[in-house]
Amino acid sequence: MIEAVIFDIGNVLIEWQPERHYDSIMPRARREAMFAAVDLHAMNDAIDRGAPFRETIYAEAEKHPEWREEIRRWHDDWIHMASPAIPHSVRLLRALRARGVPVFALTNFGIESFAYAQTQYDFLSEFDRAYVSGQMAVIKPDAEIYARVEADCGIAPGGLLFADDRADNIAAAAARGWQTHLFTAPDGWAARLIAEGLLSEEEAQ
Structure with a gap:
């Protein structure tokens, strides 16, 4: 689950x-x-x-x-x-949170550039947990960053569903037992969230 x-x-x-x-x-x-x-x-x-x-x-x-x-x-x-935002993806993030699904970020991002981006994109402050590589001093796809996410959130790898646009980042997560989705467009990500029973078709629009 x-x-x-x-x-x-x-x-x-x-x-x-x-x-x-x-x-x-x-x-x-x-x-x-x-x-x-x-x-x-x-x-x-x-x-x-x-x-x-x-x-x-x-x-x-x-x-x-x-x-x-x-x-x-x-x-x-x-x-x-670092623009523009991808509106459908933002809607999916907010729809998941509205359903009570915990939503995290796992991103390769600098300390100062992430803080700046948060002033430009309000949704970057809406995660339940944000794992920012600059703050952690390790970047994807190093196995350490995934291990530290697991240790911090306390969720077993199989209970995490991770979307990333880079195949190497996805492969590293999958090697640890995470559920993964190689992101190419919001529609495909929406379909995956529907298939997992996390959102309805209406919620995933």
Whole structure:
């Protein structure tokens, strides 16, 4: 029996497409060259592990003066990369809570960037428990983060249903015995919640 539903945030509740944002502010060929020259996603992983938000990005920018202004925009334009919200997913989160189903977040997210996102998206403060990698100093798909969720919430792995858009994160959860859903679109996630008896078709609209 499912005792709690766990949402990833990026590309489940909020779109996270840094490349798309950069393509809107610079020629695509130049963006591709920058991403090939600078491992911006590794930089972001460091933030997700708890490194300071602005300082980490600005320090990376200083290592690559030819891309300095563009790299700084990872911080300065951050909310434009982490947008928009995915409305149907937000409705599912709220419908589950209205039914009394415990809803958690398990997200790779920086400490300061998550706090900022909470000021922009009210639903990010509506979880019963929020497991934020930056606060935990470990990121998915490291087995430790899943173990710490289990220890904190006290629910056996088989009682957790976890939705994430990344196959590696899902595989790591499944290896521990969690119920999982590889998120590709809200409709599929809604169908899974209906199939599990957690929401009615009307509630999952």
